[in-house]
Amino acid sequence: MYDVIIIGKGPAGMSAALYTVRSNLRTLIIGKNDSNLLKAEKVDNYFGFAQTISGKELLKNGEIQVKRLGAEVLEDEVISVEKDEFFKVVTGTASYLCKAVLLATGLPHKAIMIENMAKFEGNGVSYCTTCDGFFYNNRKVGVLGHRDFAVHEAMELTTFTKDVTIYTNGKHLDVSGKYIGELGRFRVDTRKILKLEGDEFLEQIHFADGTGENIDGLFVAYESASSIDFARKLGILTDGNLVVTDNNQRTNLDGVFAAGDCSSRFRQISVAVGQGAVAGKAIIEYVKSL
Numbered sequence: 001m002y003d004v005i006i007i008g009k010g011p012a013g014m015s016a017a018l019y020t021v022r023s024n025l026r027t028l029i030i031g032k033n034d035s036n037l038l039k040a041e042k043v044d045n046y047f048g049f050a051q052t053i054s055g056k057e058l059l060k061n062g063e064i065q066v067k068r069l070g071a072e073v074l075e076d077e078v079i080s081v082e083k084d085e086f087f088k089v090v091t092g093t094a095s096y097l098c099k100a101v102l103l104a105t106g107l108p109h110k111a112i113m114i115e116n117m118a119k120f121e122g123n124g125v126s127y128c129t130t131c132d133g134f135f136y137n138n139r140k141v142g143v144l145g146h147r148d149f150a151v152h153e154a155m156e157l158t159t160f161t162k163d164v165t166i167y168t169n170g171k172h173l174d175v176s177g178k179y180i181g182e183l184g185r186f187r188v189d190t191r192k193i194l195k196l197e198g199d200e201f202l203e204q205i206h207f208a209d210g211t212g213e214n215i216d217g218l219f220v221a222y223e224s225a226s227s228i229d230f231a232r233k234l235g236i237l238t239d240g241n242l243v244v245t246d247n248n249q250r251t252n253l254d255g256v257f258a259a260g261d262c263s264s265r266f267r268q269i270s271v272a273v274g275q276g277a278v279a280g281k282a283i284i285e286y287v288k289s290l
């Protein structure tokens with residue numbers, strides 16, 4: 001059992017870990033190697049560097065620092081976060097229990113160029129199987145995605161209906177771990193999607209090859225899950241693509257905190273690091289209060 005699991009190993013997540021490990025909280029950071037900061041070749045507006053530093057170098061130093069102080073760092077992708085007595089953080093290969101969770105996955109990378117996607121949001125297009133799966137009892141639904149996250153969402157939907165198709169939108173399936181064995185339960189459609197159609201509600205998917213098919217609901221689980229996906233499923237308040245927090249980076253769900261680009265409109269390293277520190281302090285207080 002970890003005291004805290006931090007999802008994301010960018011500046012926000014690693015900054016929080018500096019505080020939690022130094023307060024003797026058992027801290028696990030789970031993150032992939034695709035922080036937005038890797039794209040910054042030259043950073044000149046972060047305090048304390050006499051010479052320009054690259055984002056890559058900053059991240060590398062940060063990881064060495066958190067490991068030196070005692071944080072465990074795991075390179076993996078988190079697929080879901082579930083709440084029971086404690087929190088269960090699930091990856092493609094394992095799951096981990098913890099008392100508190102910090103969401104620090106940065107911005108979601110999800111530019112999906114499908115016509116009418118926004119038009120049907122809430123009317124057939126959903127981003128949350130836990131919230132909306134129930135409305136599609138015994139109906140025909142699809143999951144838009146091509147990775148572990150999509151298979152995980154398809155598995156959740158089988159509670160409500162057996163008619164679940166995974167639409168990869170022209171991408172190759174990229175599935176790992178236990179999700180490979182689950183794929184056989186679903187129809188997989190790899191055609192590129194052009195647009196969604198319907199009157200008030202989603203009724204049809206149109207493909208780039210000129211074909212189409214009827215559908216009742218489409219759940220978006222594109223690329224990998226991000227803080228906003230975890231938040232929606234846990235019933236945490238969101239605002240557009242942001243996870244809503246108070247001044248201490250606490251969400252409205254006890255034990256879940258958010259920091260960095262996923263919870264800030266001013267997307268900068270200094271802000272992410274600052275929010276991470278505030279979250280770290282709030283997590284220490286939370287865990288010690290249990």
Ligand SMILES: Cc1cc2nc3c(=O)[nH]c(=O)nc-3n(C[C@H](O)[C@H](O)[C@H](O)COP(=O)(O)OP(=O)(O)OC[C@H]3O[C@@H](n4cnc5c(N)ncnc54)[C@H](O)[C@@H]3O)c2cc1C
Nearest residue numbers: 008009010011012032035036078105106260261267268269
């Ligand atoms: C091109 C570019 C240049 C920039 N230049 C500057 C600059 O000069 N100065 C400045 O202050 N800011 C700059 N920024 C902004 C800065 O990079 C971000 O504000 C900062 O990286 C945010 O930190 P974060 O920790 O919130 O998110 P990120 O750094 O994006 O880190 C998010 C972490 O979460 C992980 N993750 C995501 N999903 C999952 C999942 N499902 N499971 C596990 N891990 C996951 C990612 O792999 C990553 O490790 C730049 C951004 C870009 C794109």
